[in-house]
Amino acid sequence: MDLHLDPxxxxxxxxxxxxxKDNLPDRVRQKVIKGGYPEYQDMVDWTRVMHAKGxxxxxxxxxxxxxxxxxxxxxxxxxESQAAGAPQMxxxxxxxxxxxxxxxxxxxxxxxxxxxxxxxxxWWCQGFSEPGAGSDLASLKTTARREGDExxxxxxxxxxxxAQYANWIFCLVRTDPDSLKPGGKxxxxxxxxxxxxxxxxxxxxxxxxxxxxxxxxxxxxxxxxVPAENLVGQLNKGWDYAKxxxxxxxxxxxxxxxxxxxxxxxRALAQTSQIxxxxxxxxxxxxxxxxxxxxxxxxxxxxxxxxxxxSAARHGKPDPAxxxxxxxxxxxxxxxxxxxxxxxxPYAAVGKxxxxxxxxxxxxxxxAATSAPVYFNYRKVSIYGGSNExxxxxxxxxxxxx
Amino acid sequence: MDFDxxxxxxxxxxxxxxxxxxxxxxxQRKQAMAMSGGWSADIWRQLAELxxxxxxxxxxxxxxxxxxxxxxxxxxAVGEALLVEPLFASALMCGFLLxxxxxxxxxxxxxxxxxxxxxxLALAHMEGEAPLNGxxxxxxxxxxxxxxxLNGDKTLVLHGDSATHIIVSAxxxxxxxxxxxxxxxxxxxxxxxxxxxxxxTQDGQRAAELNxxxxxxxxxxxxxxxxxxxxxxxxxxxxxxxxxxAMSALHAMTVxxxxxxxxxxxxxxxxxxxxxxxxxxLVALEQARSLALVAMFxxxxxxxxxxxxxxxxxxVQIARSGKFVGEExxxxxxxxxxxxxxxxxxxxxxxxxxxxxxxxxxxxxxxxAEGPSLLEDEAMG
Numbered sequence: 001m002d003l004h005l006d007p008x009x010x011x012x013x014x015x016x017x018x019x020x021k022d023n024l025p026d027r028v029r030q031k032v033i034k035g036g037y038p039e040y041q042d043m044v045d046w047t048r049v050m051h052a053k054g055x056x057x058x059x060x061x062x063x064x065x066x067x068x069x070x071x072x073x074x075x076x077x078x079x080e081s082q083a084a085g086a087p088q089m090x091x092x093x094x095x096x097x098x099x100x101x102x103x104x105x106x107x108x109x110x111x112x113x114x115x116x117x118x119x120x121x122x123w124w125c126q127g128f129s130e131p132g133a134g135s136d137l138a139s140l141k142t143t144a145r146r147e148g149d150e151x152x153x154x155x156x157x158x159x160x161x162x163a164q165y166a167n168w169i170f171c172l173v174r175t176d177p178d179s180l181k182p183g184g185k186x187x188x189x190x191x192x193x194x195x196x197x198x199x200x201x202x203x204x205x206x207x208x209x210x211x212x213x214x215x216x217x218x219x220x221x222x223x224x225x226v227p228a229e230n231l232v233g234q235l236n237k238g239w240d241y242a243k244x245x246x247x248x249x250x251x252x253x254x255x256x257x258x259x260x261x262x263x264x265x266x267r268a269l270a271q272t273s274q275i276x277x278x279x280x281x282x283x284x285x286x287x288x289x290x291x292x293x294x295x296x297x298x299x300x301x302x303x304x305x306x307x308x309x310x311s312a313a314r315h316g317k318p319d320p321a322x323x324x325x326x327x328x329x330x331x332x333x334x335x336x337x338x339x340x341x342x343x344x345x346p347y348a349a350v351g352k353x354x355x356x357x358x359x360x361x362x363x364x365x366x367x368a369a370t371s372a373p374v375y376f377n378y379r380k381v382s383i384y385g386g387s388n389e390x391x392x393x394x395x396x397x398x399x400x401x402x
Numbered sequence: 403m404d405f406d407x408x409x410x411x412x413x414x415x416x417x418x419x420x421x422x423x424x425x426x427x428x429x430q431r432k433q434a435m436a437m438s439g440g441w442s443a444d445i446w447r448q449l450a451e452l453x454x455x456x457x458x459x460x461x462x463x464x465x466x467x468x469x470x471x472x473x474x475x476x477x478x479a480v481g482e483a484l485l486v487e488p489l490f491a492s493a494l495m496c497g498f499l500l501x502x503x504x505x506x507x508x509x510x511x512x513x514x515x516x517x518x519x520x521x522x523l524a525l526a527h528m529e530g531e532a533p534l535n536g537x538x539x540x541x542x543x544x545x546x547x548x549x550x551x552l553n554g555d556k557t558l559v560l561h562g563d564s565a566t567h568i569i570v571s572a573x574x575x576x577x578x579x580x581x582x583x584x585x586x587x588x589x590x591x592x593x594x595x596x597x598x599x600x601x602x603t604q605d606g607q608r609a610a611e612l613n614x615x616x617x618x619x620x621x622x623x624x625x626x627x628x629x630x631x632x633x634x635x636x637x638x639x640x641x642x643x644x645x646x647x648a649m650s651a652l653h654a655m656t657v658x659x660x661x662x663x664x665x666x667x668x669x670x671x672x673x674x675x676x677x678x679x680x681x682x683x684l685v686a687l688e689q690a691r692s693l694a695l696v697a698m699f700x701x702x703x704x705x706x707x708x709x710x711x712x713x714x715x716x717x718v719q720i721a722r723s724g725k726f727v728g729e730e731x732x733x734x735x736x737x738x739x740x741x742x743x744x745x746x747x748x749x750x751x752x753x754x755x756x757x758x759x760x761x762x763x764x765x766x767x768x769x770x771a772e773g774p775s776l777l778e779d780e781a782m783g
Contacts, residue, residue: 001404001405001407001408001411001471003403003405003695003696004403005403006403009403072403260777263777264775264777267775284768284771287771287772288767288768288771290771291771292718292767294775294776294777295693295715295718295767295770295776297777298696298715298776298777299689299690299693299719300689300692302692302693302696303689303691303692305403305405306688306691306692309403309405321688324684324685324688327681327685328685328689389678392677392678392681392682393674393677395684396674396677396678396680396681399684400657400677400680400681400684401661402657402660402671402672
């Protein structure tokens with residue numbers, strides 16, 4: 001038993017850390033650390049930098065442009081990337097669709113799409129959730145009807161993150177309408193299909209979330225013609241591919257590095273930030289809450305390593321213990337954003353100025369203005385990626401045997 | 403990085419777990435507690451025969467020469483078994499302390515006797531006025547006519563009622579609160595002027611109040627504060643691991659109970675609300691396990707302040723997790739969890755008493771909040 005990284009892993013961590021230090025533009029770093037989404041062009045530029053280094057799709061197999069890193073190295077890379085404030089590679093292409101394509105896609109699909117995912121030539125979004133199909137995803141109703149060498153798609157997807165930038169969407173669609181009838185097997189009538197967002201009949205409507213931002217959308221499909229060759233794998237097997245995809249989605253789900261950076265920043269700001277008679281670092285209640293979060297995060301970091309250490313023995317099969325990481329990791333991300341609001345105090349209230357030509361500078365500390373929006377925004381993390389209640393169902397069934 | 407035990411450590415674990423399984427059922431433990439003195443001499447003898455009384459002692463004394471991984475393996479099993487015999491107080495706490503003291507013939511003899519099980523040691527350190535202040539030592543050690551004589555009172559001495567030897571912290575110089583001037587002394591159990599008042603603790607362990615009146619003692623270490631501080635950190639790490647063992651057993655029996663207890667025609671574990679509570683208990687347990695592990699490995703840390711922060715962080719986590727797992731386990735069991743006849747309540751009691759031992763969660767949290775960030779201490783550096 002040994003809790004230390006070996007010299008090779010330490011050298012790897014140092015190399016990764018140095019690379020981010022040397023190559024990540026400070027402007028982008030600041031934006032990510034404050035909890036904002038990087039702009040479209042920032043994402044493309046950063047992906048190209050990572051791609052040139054060979055790190056844009058680290059978890060893919062070497063044959064498809066991956067790095068061949070071990071699970072431990074991948075986790076070190078994720079943590080360092082998050083702690084550095086680097087934008088995450090767009091997960092919809094890199095983490096979700098990529099593995100589905102190199103595992104189940106045709107050689108043509110692999111050649112056509114994988115290199116473009118790695119360079120962010122294509123911006124993919126995910127068409128899974130529907131207004132009536134959230135946690136109960138298998139009840140989805142968007143249909144794809146085969147006509148000649150095309151599918152005709154009708155229906156609606158929702159919570160489609162960054163669809164406003166996307167030129168492609170991968171969707172779960174119902175290809176066997178009988179599967180929804182009483183007695184039918186809902187999971188067995190679903191297919192996985194790739195759709196060009198420029199196709200006629202697609203409408204994207206933005207959804208403003210409670211933080212005031214727009215990162216999710218509704219996507220409507222009205223008689224959209226999709227070439228049959230865009231079907232991934234076999235007809236009506238899409239549910240299997242979706243389960244595979246959601247298993248992969250749990251990579252890096254604990255977000256230890258990102259939360260660590262948030263807490264570090266809060267601790268540093270607490271030394272100087274004063275909303276009462278003394279700096280917040282002298283507010284015992286606040287410092288105790290911060291310390292409790294740090295303790296929990298330290299524990300989560302080890303829990304993450306313990307789960308990872310088992311993963312080699314599982315040969316890449318999703319580990320239900322990663323649901324523990326999702327639950328605790330999301331709670332801690334939310335705690336960190338709440339502490340930032342407490343730190344900002346009354347200045348958390350400041351919204352966007354609506355006076356045109358107002359260039360008098362920020363109201364209150366500059367960092368305070370994003371604290372409330374990020375807090376509001378981060379309520380999402382215990383809802384997306386399989387809500388924490390779904391994660392509890394997974395643990396109850398797969399670990400506790402209920 | 404490697405979370406697996408080596409072959410010797412696995413064997414050690416299997417041996418102890420099997421021994422407890424065969425000889426330390428809930429009923430057998432109850433019988434042990436009913437014996438005079440509150441524990442079973444027979445169990446103690448068997449633990450000695452298996453070598454556990456010499457877990458940390460050097461090979462020269464016939465010991466196992468174990469380190470923190472061996473201590474961890476033993477304490478987890480102790481937690482699962484709810485052991486009341488003085489293995490932790492003697493073999494682990496005092497065994498650890500003796501190895502930090504400067505070598506002497508006295509210590510070698512003591513270690514040999516400890517290994518054989520004939521000597522049972524207790525550490526008498528805390529004093530009534532400020533039990534959690536490790537430097538608040540007023541018990542005095544004076545040289546008189548070629549002898550060292552101790553005078554003063556010690557409180558809450560674990561297994562101090564039956565120990566054959568007592569290691570006592572006492573002041574030969576400086577004022578209460580000062581780190582220097584605190585020595586470590588050995589007092590024989592039958593020494594003149596030693597009075598003991600033994601009592602059972604809430605969780606079925608034993609402890610004693612000790613009074614020293616011109617009691618002759620032998621010097622183990624003239625300046626022992628650093629050793630004491632490290633030993634207490636080790637003790638905290640040990641009971642954190644013990645708590646993990648207790649939580650783990652308690653969680654498992656709660657999940658089993660949810661599967662067999664039927665109401666409304668269903669096992670109550672069929673209700674999602676109860677499943678999710680059992681899941682949250684597991685999350686709390688795994689978080690506690692992670693930091694208990696780190697606390698044990700902190701015993702390697704040469705930086706005493708950082709070592710203590712790591713141990714304190716684990717104690718906070720154990721407090722939070724232990725309270726949650728313990729209280730939820732009683733609630734999910736319902737009435738049966740309230741009875742002395744059922745093990746769940748005993749695990750719960752032990753977890754609560756571990757919380758208050760050497761500073762509860764809030765005590766350590768308050769201290770940590772005044773120090774540097776824990777995140778700067780690389781967990782896995």
